[in-house]
Amino acid sequence: MALVIGLMSGTSVDGIDAALVDLSDATGTLAVTLLAGATYPYPTELRAQILAVCGGASLSMADLADLDDAIAHQFAQAAIAIQTGHPTAVLIGSHGQTVYHRPPKPRRGEESAVGERAPTPYPSPLTPHSLGYSLQLGRGEAIANATGITTISNFRAADIAAGGHGAPLVPAVDVALLSHPTLNRCVQNIGGIGNVAYLPARGQKAMGRWGDGMMEQEKLTTQNASPLPTPYPPRPLSPLGWDTGPGNVLLDLAVQTFSNGTKTYDKDGNWAASGTPCEALVDRWLQQPFFQQQPPKSTGRELFGAAYLHQCVADAEAHSLTHADILATLTALTVDSIVHSYCHFLPQLPDQVLLCGGGSKNLYLKQRLQRQLGDIPVLTTDDVGLNAEFKEAIAFAVLAYWRQQGIPGNLPEATGAQNPVLLGDIHSVYRRGA
Numbered sequence: 144m145a146l147v148i149g150l151m152s153g154t155s156v157d158g159i160d161a162a163l164v165d166l167s168d169a170t171g172t173l174a175v176t177l178l179a180g181a182t183y184p185y186p187t188e189l190r191a192q193i194l195a196v197c198g199g200a201s202l203s204m205a206d207l208a209d210l211d212d213a214i215a216h217q218f219a220q221a222a223i224a225i226q227t228g229h230p231t232a233v234l235i236g237s238h239g240q241t242v243y244h245r246p247p248k249p250r251r252g253e254e255s256a257v258g259e260r261a262p263t264p265y266p267s268p269l270t271p272h273s274l275g276y277s278l279q280l281g282r283g284e285a286i287a288n289a290t291g292i293t294t295i296s297n298f299r300a301a302d303i304a305a306g307g308h309g310a311p312l313v314p315a316v317d318v319a320l321l322s323h324p325t326l327n328r329c330v331q332n333i334g335g336i337g338n339v340a341y342l343p344a345r346g347q348k349a350m351g352r353w354g355d356g357m358m359e360q361e362k363l364t365t366q367n368a369s370p371l372p373t374p375y376p377p378r379p380l381s382p383l384g385w386d387t388g389p390g391n392v393l394l395d396l397a398v399q400t401f402s403n404g405t406k407t408y409d410k411d412g413n414w415a416a417s418g419t420p421c422e423a424l425v426d427r428w429l430q431q432p433f434f435q436q437q438p439p440k441s442t443g444r445e446l447f448g449a450a451y452l453h454q455c456v457a458d459a460e461a462h463s464l465t466h467a468d469i470l471a472t473l474t475a476l477t478v479d480s481i482v483h484s485y486c487h488f489l490p491q492l493p494d495q496v497l498l499c500g501g502g503s504k505n506l507y508l509k510q511r512l513q514r515q516l517g518d519i520p521v522l523t524t525d526d527v528g529l530n531a532e533f534k535e536a537i538a539f540a541v542l543a544y545w546r547q548q549g550i551p552g553n554l555p556e557a558t559g560a561q562n563p564v565l566l567g568d569i570h571s572v573y574r575r576g577a
């Protein structure tokens with residue numbers, strides 16, 4: 144058993160999620176008990192700075208260094224606070240704060256869209272300029288020093304160096320914690336950005352990785368009497384994952400704009416629920432390249448940010464939509480982009496969808512998702528015993544534990560990396576005489 148802290152701040156930049164967990168794998172099966180979970184909001188000024196940088200504001204090297212350490216300080220404080228009333232943790236896994244994310248460039252001839260075969264994740268030699276880049280601030284050395292606890296950080300870099308997107312990483316942990324013996328599950332995170340982990344039932348034989356030619360046409364029939372179209376193209380029966388597109392990021396930006404800064408998000412989706420979505424606009428937006436692109440794929444505020452929202456609002460105004468209608472339409476984009484990707488990129492539709500992340504509390508969004516998925520039950524990970532609010536923080540505790548044990552943490556089917564790699568840089572703490 145090991146007490147480990149996971150720290151995460153996501154694309155919503157709403158604060159640092161901290162989870163103190165008890166990890167054990169004595170029986171060869173990973174078991175996680177959440178002892179404490181809390182969100183520590185960023186100071187207003189720091190959050191504004193982070194959002195400005197995410198939005199493309201330029202920064203001097205000196206300011207970058209200050210921002211890095213201001214974030215590290217907040218993460219260290221979160222790690223100290225979450226241990227209150229508990230024994231000291233032995234390890235911290237700190238994701239840090241993403242301020243920039245650039246997916247790898249598809250190599251020539253490897254671009255693919257809906258209906259085409261996805262590129263193999265084992266491509267020919269990589270050229271440096273084709274690699275992705277992802278920057279998380281809040282340096283691990285400073286967190287280790289401030290807490291006195293060995294800290295693992297910079298989780299995305301090794302996967303990116305191996306040709307991957309460096310994201311999404313959590314699906315690997317979902318496989319370990321949420322796979323079901325007989326049910327095919329989708330775990331759908333709806334944070335700032337949405338991402339999915341597809342977990343085939345453990346009883347089904349894994350068929351290998353993307354593009355190895357093993358397709359099972361007969362598996363295409365959905366097990367549910369669902370009105371959804373049959374997914375195409377067929378895929379091997381292995382776990383998968385990808386970013387589905389915007390989660391709450393466009394909604395949050397729109398709410399801030401429409402409320403003149405008095406609101407940061409639409410609680411329970413009530414404002415959106417008072418409007419009507421423009422289905423024609425959603426269908427048009429879904430034709431955009433990101434939604435059509437085959438996995439592996441990742442995205443961030445670089446694509447789905449203020450400029451993107453600006454275009455959406457301009458499109459909506461051309462349809463004379465009210466603010467409430469625009470929020471309803473953006474909610475529909477989030478939901479329909481999720482369903483669209485299941486229909487096109489999964490080997491078969493899931494038997495269950497488990498939601499997590501802040502968007503799982505948006506009742507209006509959840510209702511539409513349930514309607515679009517027909518008789519596929521939409522639950523939350525809470526319903527199966529894994530805290531939906533702190534799941535990402537828990538995942539970084541697990542990834543840190545795996546790194547320390549020398550276990551690769553990435554799922555190449557989800558990130559597109561050439562091979563499994565050890566994720567994260569270890570910052571040990573030297574104790575005199577220890």
Ligand SMILES: Nc1ncnc2c1ncn2[C@@H]1O[C@H](COP(=O)(O)OP(=O)(O)OP(=O)(O)O)[C@@H](O)[C@H]1O
Binds near residue numbers: 154395410499
């Ligand atoms: N009660 C609620 N009703 C509606 N939306 C909510 C509610 N609670 C949280 N949210 C939404 O969830 C967002 C935060 O979600 P979360 O903390 O999962 O994002 P994140 O971890 O920053 O993002 P990512 O997973 O992309 O890294 C808020 O910005 C808000 O839009």
Ligand SMILES: CC(=O)N[C@H]1[C@@H]2OC[C@@H](O2)[C@@H](O)[C@@H]1O[C@H](C)C(=O)O
Binds near residue numbers: 310311
């Ligand atoms: C670069 C980056 O921080 N990506 C986040 C973001 O937020 C959701 C989605 O985009 C996901 O790919 C990823 O986070 C989660 C924790 C992941 O890696 O699984």
